[in-house]
Amino acid sequence: MRIRPMRPEDVDAVERLTALAYPADRTGDHRRRWREQAAHLLGTDPGGCWVADEAGGAGPVAGVAISLRRDLLWILSSYAVHPGHQGRGIGTALLQAAVGYGAGCLRGMLTSLPDHQALRRYRRAGFTLYPTMRLTGVVDRSALPAVDGVRLGTAADFDLVDSVDRRVRGATHRPDNAHVLGYSTLLVCDLLTGTGYACVAPWGVTRLAATNRAVAQRLLWAALARSAPGSAVDVRNLTSDQEWAIDVGLAAGLRIDQDSYLALRHMRPPAPYVPSTGFG
Ligand SMILES: CC(C)(COP(=O)(O)OP(=O)(O)OC[C@H]1O[C@@H](n2cnc3c(N)ncnc32)[C@H](O)[C@@H]1OP(=O)(O)O)[C@@H](O)C(=O)NCCC(=O)NCCS
Numbered sequence: 052m053r054i055r056p057m058r059p060e061d062v063d064a065v066e067r068l069t070a071l072a073y074p075a076d077r078t079g080d081h082r083r084r085w086r087e088q089a090a091h092l093l094g095t096d097p098g099g100c101w102v103a104d105e106a107g108g109a110g111p112v113a114g115v116a117i118s119l120r121r122d123l124l125w126i127l128s129s130y131a132v133h134p135g136h137q138g139r140g141i142g143t144a145l146l147q148a149a150v151g152y153g154a155g156c157l158r159g160m161l162t163s164l165p166d167h168q169a170l171r172r173y174r175r176a177g178f179t180l181y182p183t184m185r186l187t188g189v190v191d192r193s194a195l196p197a198v199d200g201v202r203l204g205t206a207a208d209f210d211l212v213d214s215v216d217r218r219v220r221g222a223t224h225r226p227d228n229a230h231v232l233g234y235s236t237l238l239v240c241d242l243l244t245g246t247g248y249a250c251v252a253p254w255g256v257t258r259l260a261a262t263n264r265a266v267a268q269r270l271l272w273a274a275l276a277r278s279a280p281g282s283a284v285d286v287r288n289l290t291s292d293q294e295w296a297i298d299v300g301l302a303a304g305l306r307i308d309q310d311s312y313l314a315l316r317h318m319r320p321p322a323p324y325v326p327s328t329g330f331g
Contacts, residue, residue: 052113052136054144057100062089064112065102065129072131073164084234088329092117092128095226099152103132103141114141116149119330124222125153125316126331127161130169137168146172158221159316160331162288170312178314184297184307186286190275191304201273204237204248211241212248212260219260220321220331227330231257238273240266249274250327255285259325264295267323271299288313292322 057065066086070077077085093100096119103114114132118125127149132142153159159178163169174180204212206229213223224231235252240261247261249270256274261267271286278284287310289296297307313326 052103052139052141052144053106054101054103054141054148056097057093057102057115057117059090059093061102061112061115062086062093065089065115065117068112068115068133069129069131072134087233088230089117089129091227091230092119096120096152099149101145101148103136103145114145116145118149118152120153120156121224121226121331122217122222123155123157124220124318124331125150125156125159127159128329128331130161130172142168142172146176150176158318159314160220160318160326161314162326162328162331163312163314165311170314173312173314176316178316181290181313181315181320183287183310183313184289184291185310186289186296186300186305186307187283188305189281189283190278192280194303195276196272198269198273198276200242201238201240201269204239206232208237208239208248211239211246212237215246215248215260215262218262219324221318224258224327224330231327231330236277238270238277240270240273242266247323249325251277253279254283255287256325258327258330259296259323260321261323264323267295268299271296271325272303275299275303286325287328288326290320292320293325295323296325 099118113136117129216223235250238249245263245266247266249259250257251274
């Protein structure tokens with residue numbers, strides 16, 4: 052098996068491979084979005100995207116690691132080995148190649164699935180594992196407070212998003228913001244007391260950062276208010292540092308469940324922050 056840089060023509064095979072290796076089922080829409088995200092990251096970070104295949108390209112893609120660098124933060128976005136090829140050192144070699152792309156980055160971040168082999172790899176690569184919670188359910192609309200100071204954002208707000216990201220997690224999402232707005236809405240709160248933003252997709256809040264908890268709670272309420280009445284929402288990757296979010300979720304009638312892990316290297320969980328699953 053050889054480890055080689057991923058190419059655009061690998062995107063379909065990599066999507067199918069990860070759909071096999073990850074436990075959750077993917078709908079057609081989710082599959083398309085997954086391919087678009089992989090193609091986007093291959094465009095922004097070709098040096099961070101690696102696949103494993105038979106030497107000479109004879110066989111199908113057997114494994115993948117997709118990573119990105121944002122300022123001095125290294126992020127692992129996807130990582131999987133075909134179930135038929137696991138336990139033979141391929142995952143270790145792929146992670147080594149992806150981690151190599153982060154050489155010179157001070158810090159690292161990833162959201163893990165609850166897969167014991169993956170957790171073993173991350174801990175052995177020096178990551179600290181933080182258990183996470185998830186909020187799910189249908190928002191109790193009678194609990195929604197009147198929230199002012201939150202408005203819809205556009206690309207003109209990307210500088211604001213960058214400055215909040217730098218302050219809260221030490222690195223921007225600049226190359227990813229336009230891509231993310233292709234399937235989600237940006238909410239912005241810019242007050243004298245603090246600033247923040249949230250990315251809201253049809254299925255839930257996919258990222259939120261603010262300079263203080265009060266602004267973060269306003270944004271989360273505004274995001275929950277945008278959910279379609281009767282349809283379920285999802286807020287993931289919440290370590291116990293995000294009690295501001297847990298409290299809003301409980302007040303909105305959502306339930307708390309165990310999610311998985313946030314894995315960090317040389318940093319503490321950013322807060323108030325809802326990490327993005329694919330972009331850290
Ligand atoms: C996590 C995952 C990518 C790991 O890939 P893998 O190829 O199974 O991992 P490896 O084979 O490299 O590692 C397993 C062990 O086998 C060892 N190993 C077995 N044969 C080996 C060989 N020929 N050469 C080197 N190491 C070998 C590894 O050293 C490692 O042992 P260690 O943990 O004591 O260091 C894979 O299990 C997977 O796809 N899981 C499901 C999807 C998932 O959860 N992905 C993570 C999403 S966040």
